[in-house]
Amino acid sequence: MENKNKYYDIAERIYDLDGEVYECVGSSLGRTFTGDKRTCVESLVKLMRTKPQGHLLRSELALISNMARTIRKDEDRSRLMRKYDEILKEIAELPAGFGKVEILDENRAKLNTSNLRQKFSKDDHLIICIGRTHGSAGNDIGFALADALRINYYDAEIFNEVLRRLDAEKDSVVDVADLGTNEIENKYQGSGRTLKERLKDFDRYHGLTKEDAIFFNQSDLICKKAKEEDFIVMGRCADVILANNHIPHISIFITAPFEQRVHRVMEVNNLDHKKAERLLKKIDRQHSKYYNFYTGQKWGDAVNYDICFNSASYGIEESVEIIERMLNQHTNA
Amino acid sequence: MEELSAIPVWLCIPFAGLLLSIAVMPLIKPDWWEKHQPLAVAFWSVLFIVPFAAKYGMFTMGETVLECVVNDYLTFIILLFGLFCVAGNITIDGEFAGSPRINTALFVLGTLLSSVIGTTGSSMLLVRPFIKMNSWRKRKSHIMIFFIFLISNMGGCLTPIGDPPLLMGFMRGVPFFWSLKLFHILIFNMIILLTLFYFLDRRAYRKDIAEGRKPDIREPGTHVRIVGLHNLIYVAMIVGAVILSGMLPGMSAFQNADGTVKGIHILGEVTLGFPSVIEIVIILLAAFLSFKTTKEEVRIRNHFTWGAIQEVAVLFIGIFITMQPALMILKANGAELGINKPFEMFWATGALSSFLDNTPTYLVFLTTAGALGFKSGVVTTLGSVPVKMLEAISCGAVFMGANTYIGNAPNFMVKSMSDENGVRMPSFFGYMVWSLTCLIPVFIIDMLVFFL
Numbered sequence: 089m090e091n092k093n094k095y096y097d098i099a100e101r102i103y104d105l106d107g108e109v110y111e112c113v114g115s116s117l118g119r120t121f122t123g124d125k126r127t128c129v130e131s132l133v134k135l136m137r138t139k140p141q142g143h144l145l146r147s148e149l150a151l152i153s154n155m156a157r158t159i160r161k162d163e164d165r166s167r168l169m170r171k172y173d174e175i176l177k178e179i180a181e182l183p184a185g186f187g188k189v190e191i192l193d194e195n196r197a198k199l200n201t202s203n204l205r206q207k208f209s210k211d212d213h214l215i216i217c218i219g220r221t222h223g224s225a226g227n228d229i230g231f232a233l234a235d236a237l238r239i240n241y242y243d244a245e246i247f248n249e250v251l252r253r254l255d256a257e258k259d260s261v262v263d264v265a266d267l268g269t270n271e272i273e274n275k276y277q278g279s280g281r282t283l284k285e286r287l288k289d290f291d292r293y294h295g296l297t298k299e300d301a302i303f304f305n306q307s308d309l310i311c312k313k314a315k316e317e318d319f320i321v322m323g324r325c326a327d328v329i330l331a332n333n334h335i336p337h338i339s340i341f342i343t344a345p346f347e348q349r350v351h352r353v354m355e356v357n358n359l360d361h362k363k364a365e366r367l368l369k370k371i372d373r374q375h376s377k378y379y380n381f382y383t384g385q386k387w388g389d390a391v392n393y394d395i396c397f398n399s400a401s402y403g404i405e406e407s408v409e410i411i412e413r414m415l416n417q418h419t420n421a
Numbered sequence: 422m423e424e425l426s427a428i429p430v431w432l433c434i435p436f437a438g439l440l441l442s443i444a445v446m447p448l449i450k451p452d453w454w455e456k457h458q459p460l461a462v463a464f465w466s467v468l469f470i471v472p473f474a475a476k477y478g479m480f481t482m483g484e485t486v487l488e489c490v491v492n493d494y495l496t497f498i499i500l501l502f503g504l505f506c507v508a509g510n511i512t513i514d515g516e517f518a519g520s521p522r523i524n525t526a527l528f529v530l531g532t533l534l535s536s537v538i539g540t541t542g543s544s545m546l547l548v549r550p551f552i553k554m555n556s557w558r559k560r561k562s563h564i565m566i567f568f569i570f571l572i573s574n575m576g577g578c579l580t581p582i583g584d585p586p587l588l589m590g591f592m593r594g595v596p597f598f599w600s601l602k603l604f605h606i607l608i609f610n611m612i613i614l615l616t617l618f619y620f621l622d623r624r625a626y627r628k629d630i631a632e633g634r635k636p637d638i639r640e641p642g643t644h645v646r647i648v649g650l651h652n653l654i655y656v657a658m659i660v661g662a663v664i665l666s667g668m669l670p671g672m673s674a675f676q677n678a679d680g681t682v683k684g685i686h687i688l689g690e691v692t693l694g695f696p697s698v699i700e701i702v703i704i705l706l707a708a709f710l711s712f713k714t715t716k717e718e719v720r721i722r723n724h725f726t727w728g729a730i731q732e733v734a735v736l737f738i739g740i741f742i743t744m745q746p747a748l749m750i751l752k753a754n755g756a757e758l759g760i761n762k763p764f765e766m767f768w769a770t771g772a773l774s775s776f777l778d779n780t781p782t783y784l785v786f787l788t789t790a791g792a793l794g795f796k797s798g799v800v801t802t803l804g805s806v807p808v809k810m811l812e813a814i815s816c817g818a819v820f821m822g823a824n825t826y827i828g829n830a831p832n833f834m835v836k837s838m839s840d841e842n843g844v845r846m847p848s849f850f851g852y853m854v855w856s857l858t859c860l861i862p863v864f865i866i867d868m869l870v871f872f873l
Contacts, residue, residue: 115724116512117549118556120843123634147845150451154841158726291645294516294638295523304518304635332633384631 099132217327223349226342240319344400432746435469444849462739503704508545509725510715515645518636519555535576544831560625573831574823586783594801655707662703669696729837767813771821783818
């Protein structure tokens with residue numbers, strides 16, 4: 089435990105030193121560690137644990153010293169270089185064997201405790217991320233669960249908020265999370281748009297594609313809301329976004345046997361068997377592609393979620409009750 | 422200067438030693454190397470100068486060293502210095518987010534710009550916007566590597582302003598706009614390299630996103646604003662100075678009765694020509710005016726430091742001095758190498774341009790080609806050179822400067838500036854792995870398609 093604290097202490101000091109160096113330089117070209125503090129500290133700790141005196145960690149530190157050496161004020165430069173040298177010395181003294189006995193991804197381990205509420209501290213909000221296959225009644229379960237827990241339910245609302253932030257016309261953009269990348273590209277990157285419109289979009293979305301700009305804004309919004317309130321969010325890679333930002337949450341994946349889903353889609357959408365089957369396959373493929381593109385993970389793979397649920401085994405109502413029981417939040421208990 | 426006969430190959434050892442130091446020392450003794458670079462450069466230079474003086478005498482040694490310092494290094498470093506200063510006074514504000522799409526688009530613009538304001542000018546102007554735009558990303562060194570490939574090297578092939586070897590060709594009678602004939606080769610290479618880059622960058626970009634990295638794009642609109650835009654006038658001044666340095670030596674007002682260029686006599690046959698003096702004065706004036714007319718705040722925001730130019734100035738004076746024996750051997754034996762086909766010219770010029778100064782290398786092979794006795798082709802003062810052969814020599818000299826960090830002046834500058842701004846650039850050999858895997862296959866395709 090003492091060693092662990094030491095690693096975190098050093099990592100935080102490296103991050104702070106980088107910030108201080110950047111400030112003293114006065115540059116606007118970007119600092120060495122550009123992510124949020126928590127993420128950067130975690131990745132530095134990981135580097136220290138796996139390769140305490142390794143090449144990668146030294147290279148990261150060298151980037152800070154490269155910048156520090158260019159500070160104009162002698163006083164600031166020598167003060168920060170002293171700090172840098174101290175950190176370097178402490179790293180050299182770290183026990184090399186520590187990384188071998190420690191569980192590396194203990195944050196992930198915490199997420200998988202049997203009582204899911206354990207991963208929330210008093211200050212954390214209850215956030216449930218639900219991924220679902222089309223036709224598994226995931227949306228209905230999510231909505232009913234939000235109602236039962238008396239917390240907010242976000243699906244298209246997040247998307248609408250993003251549009252507002254991006255100052256985009258609603259008609260020109262389609263909800264990527266609902267359709268998948270391919271369809272979006274066909275829908276709003278199709279021909280027929282003038283050069284002026286394209287340039288306007290280029291400026292509006294900071295040179296990014298629309299879907300990327302929307303994803304980044306959705307990420308921002310989800311993290312912001314996670315600090316303010318309890319909620320359930322459907323899809324949008326929210327589970328990975330929150331995990332990357334070290335925000336406690338519960339991730340649930342709801343699915344059902346393919347044939348069962350086909351029957352549901354046939355009834356709900358009034359389609360014949362063949363069309364329903366084709367639609368499901370297409371939407372599954374798009375969801376998978378979208379999730380994989382933005383998270384690098386496999387959509388629907390059980391190892392990526394806290395709970396995987398076969399809604400066909402329980403139906404909507406019982407699914408909600410089971411999840412509530414698991415959360416230890418049953419309102420009637 | 423008189424040709425020195427039978428230069429022994431062992432005199433090239435200091436050059437190899439210096440290259441090896443540049444490659445290895447930052448890896449094994451980074452702190453020592455950073456502090457003692459001038460010492461290492463002096464060591465290898467002395468190791469060349471002393472045996473050379475012992476073999477050929479003090480006077481010849483003095484002439485050789487001064488010739489390369491005064492006539493090659495001085496104009497080289499002043500041009501680099503001028504563009505470095507002026508570009509450091511232009512800053513682009515705005516919230517462009519580096520993504521495969523915008524990086525690729527800017528590479529297209531930057532590569533073409535290199536032929537308009539030179540590879541050095543274009544590199545210095547665009548390196549900071551690229552670093553800034555991609556600062557949110559973790560995996561970004563490949564972006565700067567392709568920057569060196571395309572903007573710092575290949576882009577310069579279309580005009581004599583683009584890259585010094587082509588200026589030499591222009592001075593030897595190659596028409597000014599002849600290099601535009603290389604457009605189809607450049608476009609061909611750009612398509613291959615940019616496609617490769619796009620997919621590499623896309624993979625890296627996805628990994629960055631998957632790790633939760635994101636640019637700050639909360640506000641709608643990019644709000645691009647260029648501060649210090651008036652410095653483009655000074656860039657134009659510098660480009661003008663380079664063009665003048667290529668044109669004035671051909672004018673009778675700048676020539677002695679024997680056809681040599683008038684100038685300040687220094688030692689023996691070493692003379693600093695007046696065209697070079699004019700070039701230097703204009704460049705220094707542009708740099709001075711740029712500093713005088715731009716607020717310091719702009720340079721601070723640009724993280725303008727002398728580190729990068731200092732490093733290049735120190736290393737390259739050693740490179741210029743120690744590579745003299747290699748260049749002399751090349752000049753003496755270039756014609757006897759039996760190279761007389763375009764693809765041979767392409768590889769020979771290219772391979773040597775990767776490590777030696779590409780300007781004299783270009784000249785050696787242009788002279789060789791001119792002496793082969795062709796009756797048709799591009800008429801130069803060195804003789805007629807078939808179009809395909811001249812294309813091969815030009816492409817070899819310009820493109821293959823990208824093979825190593827020392828192949829072309831801006832390469833090392835881009836590396837140093839990236840190192841100073843949070844981009845972990847590969848080592849000398851690490852960079853060569855990139856050039857071997859990405860560039861050499863493209864050059865092989867070039868050979869098969871254009872030079873066989």
